[in-house]
Amino acid sequence: MEPKTKINVWYAVLAVLLLNRWISAMYAPTRVPYSQFLEAPEKRRVIEVVVTKNAIAGKMRPPGQATGEMTFTTNRVPPDLSPKLARHTVIFRGATIDRDGLTLPPSSL
Numbered sequence: 001m002e003p004k005t006k007i008n009v010w011y012a013v014l015a016v017l018l019l020n021r022w023i024s025a026m027y028a029p030t031r032v033p034y035s036q037f038l039e040a041p042e043k044r045r046v047i048e049v050v051v052t053k054n055a056i057a058g059k060m061r062p063p064g065q066a067t068g069e070m071t072f073t074t075n076r077v078p079p080d081l082s083p084k085l086a087r088h089t090v091i092f093r094g095a096t097i098d099r100d101g102l103t104l105p106p107s108s109l
Contacts, residue, residue, distance in 0.1 A: 029071040037074045
């Protein structure tokens with residue numbers, strides 16, 4: 001009699017889920033602090049952007065590289081606050097507010 005190999009279906013499901021998570025993470029946009037985004041146009045790193053009410057997303061050149069591009073996303077900060085913080089070289093980020101008034105972490109956008 002030949003030995004039969006049994007593969008548990010749950011191992012296959014787990015493998016597919018892990019592969020999906022790994023591939024998604026590879027192509028996910030880089031989270032950039034809003035303060036660093038404001039410096040990027042001056043350094044001619046920004047290629048293109050899409051601006052919404054609460055967020056900015058687009059493509060930029062990676063820091064220290066003349067070629068190549070990376071996708072990024074950042075949350076907007078109120079315009080009157082940005083110059084005050086930048087004057088003191090503070091790194092700052094925006095956050096989104098959900099319908100219950102709770103502040104969501106930047107990675108949940």
